[in-house]
Amino acid sequence: MGERESADALLRSAIGGDRRALARLLSVVEAGGAPFRVIAPQIFAAGRGTHTVGLTGAPGAGKSTLTDALVTEVRRHGSRVAVVAVDPSSPLSGGAILGDRVRLRQQNVVDDDVYVRSMASRGQLGGLSLAVPEVIRTLDAAGWPVVLIETVGVGQSEVAITENADTTVVVLNPGWGDEVQANKAGLLEIADVLVVNKADRPGVQATVRDLERMLHLGKVQPWAPAVLTTIATDGTGVDRLWQVITDHQRFLAETGEREHRRAQRRIAEVRERVLHELTDVSSRVERSHAGALIIGALAKGEIDPVTASDRLIRLAAGRMADAR
Amino acid sequence: MVAARVLMAKTSLDGHWRGINVVSRALRDGGFEVILAGMVTADTIARIAADEDVDLIGLHVGGRVEVVERILDTLAANGITTPVIAGGTIPHYAVARLEKRNVSCFPPGSALDDIVARARELTAQDVVNEEE
Ligand SMILES: Nc1nc2c(ncn2[C@@H]2O[C@H](COP(=O)(O)OP(=O)(O)O)[C@@H](O)[C@H]2O)c(=O)[nH]1
Numbered sequence: 001m002g003e004r005e006s007a008d009a010l011l012r013s014a015i016g017g018d019r020r021a022l023a024r025l026l027s028v029v030e031a032g033g034a035p036f037r038v039i040a041p042q043i044f045a046a047g048r049g050t051h052t053v054g055l056t057g058a059p060g061a062g063k064s065t066l067t068d069a070l071v072t073e074v075r076r077h078g079s080r081v082a083v084v085a086v087d088p089s090s091p092l093s094g095g096a097i098l099g100d101r102v103r104l105r106q107q108n109v110v111d112d113d114v115y116v117r118s119m120a121s122r123g124q125l126g127g128l129s130l131a132v133p134e135v136i137r138t139l140d141a142a143g144w145p146v147v148l149i150e151t152v153g154v155g156q157s158e159v160a161i162t163e164n165a166d167t168t169v170v171v172l173n174p175g176w177g178d179e180v181q182a183n184k185a186g187l188l189e190i191a192d193v194l195v196v197n198k199a200d201r202p203g204v205q206a207t208v209r210d211l212e213r214m215l216h217l218g219k220v221q222p223w224a225p226a227v228l229t230t231i232a233t234d235g236t237g238v239d240r241l242w243q244v245i246t247d248h249q250r251f252l253a254e255t256g257e258r259e260h261r262r263a264q265r266r267i268a269e270v271r272e273r274v275l276h277e278l279t280d281v282s283s284r285v286e287r288s289h290a291g292a293l294i295i296g297a298l299a300k301g302e303i304d305p306v307t308a309s310d311r312l313i314r315l316a317a318g319r320m321a322d323a324r
Numbered sequence: 325m326v327a328a329r330v331l332m333a334k335t336s337l338d339g340h341w342r343g344i345n346v347v348s349r350a351l352r353d354g355g356f357e358v359i360l361a362g363m364v365t366a367d368t369i370a371r372i373a374a375d376e377d378v379d380l381i382g383l384h385v386g387g388r389v390e391v392v393e394r395i396l397d398t399l400a401a402n403g404i405t406t407p408v409i410a411g412g413t414i415p416h417y418a419v420a421r422l423e424k425r426n427v428s429c430f431p432p433g434s435a436l437d438d439i440v441a442r443a444r445e446l447t448a449q450d451v452v453n454e455e456e
Pocket residue numbers: 057058059060061062063064065066100103197198199200201230231232233234
């Protein structure tokens with residue numbers, strides 16, 4: 001956007017309910033650069049404690065359609081709701097096709113109490129796992145009490161995203177049991193709610209039985225993940241799904257589990273951020289003039305690897321001291 | 325560096341979805357984040373362009389220039405100054421009319437490379453260099 005509004009002014013307007021300011025602010029947050037870092041503490045302080053729900057599962061499982069149906073259901077209960085829809089980037093170009101909006105019904109797109117934001121999994125400084133929690137915090141600060149996050153649950157990083165949610169919904173399809181054997185354990189481990197979507201297709205009962213059997217093999221937990229069935233295309237079972245999600249929300253709040261989990265997530269997030277930023281400094285130092293000399297000497301065998309890394313670290317430390 | 329964001333929308337039912345998909349893929353391969361909207365009304369395009377904070381709007385035209393003009397009016401009425409490109413079936417007389425309103429037109433037969441190059445030009449000022 002041509003004119004450079006200050007991030008600070010954008011945040012104030014977004015907190016005040018200015019939708020256009022929120023949209024611009026989210027771009028600043030996603031970019032993760034210096035303007036964002038300045039306002040990060042204010043975004044955090046303005047948080048009101050939004051309930052986040054992650055929907056994850058294989059491509060085509062019906063996550064976007066189910067998200068749209070959930071938005072409709074949440075609106076039926078009168079709450080405002082935001083959606084963060086994440087699609088993978090092309091590793092080659094860094095570009096992406098973000099197609100989740102195609103499943104949104106018109107009524108939800110134009111609803112002033114619905115906000116949808118599409119994100120690509122790569123391209124942000126720090127990658128998705130750093131950008132998503134900050135985008136959620138920003139939506140929270142701007143007064144969105146429920147945030148639904150759609151991610152493709154295939155890769156490691158995508159599954160990690162769902163750790164950003166208070167409630168994780170894993171979306172599967174009938175017959176899934178045979179298909180994705182390898183991922184089963186991982187998906188079941190992160191699920192607070194399991195949904196067998198496309199329940200209009202054959203094999204639903206067998207899949208539900210399979211899942212319930214596998215869940216019972218696991219250790220006894222205070223929250224037993226429910227197995228539900230939905231037909232996202234006509235909304236069947238979606239009221240029940242929202243009911244269970246709110247039950248889970250209440251469970252988290254009453255047991256103190258919510259604050260505990262959120263604290264754990266913040267710690268994990270910071271570990272990742274620190275690692276990422278150190279890696280970033282390290283690669284910048286290598287590319288600097290002084291760094292290139294050290295790498296050159298290492299290549300010629302004039303210095304040993306330990307000395308080379310010591311010197312690079314000293315350079316990096318100097319740079320970081322200057323930057324702070 | 326952050327990728328520029330493009331909203332791709334279909335303005336009528338007769339335009340082929342295939343055409344918009346081919347352009348979308350070319351833009352993705354050119355490093356753009358392409359947000360697909362499907363078949364949407366003028367109001368909806370304005371809403372999505374604002375909410376997604378896009379840098380460019382791509383309209384797939386199905387022969388009727390009036391529809392595109394109504395979208396341009398709606399964008400203007402909503403204070404959205406995002407540049408617009410149009411592709412698909414655009415009648416000859418319509419190209420001149422749209423270009424006069426600052427819309428870059430790409431009728432059938434346009435090279436994908438030209439579309440991507442124009443998209444780059446139109447979004448160039450938005451590319452912020454994050455390196456110090
Ligand atoms: N038969 C049937 N099709 C569905 C259902 N839910 C979604 N679909 C279809 O499955 C396809 C993929 O849905 P989408 O929501 O885009 O899946 P995503 O990739 O997981 O986001 C679309 O054609 C949907 O219409 C359902 O409950 N039953």
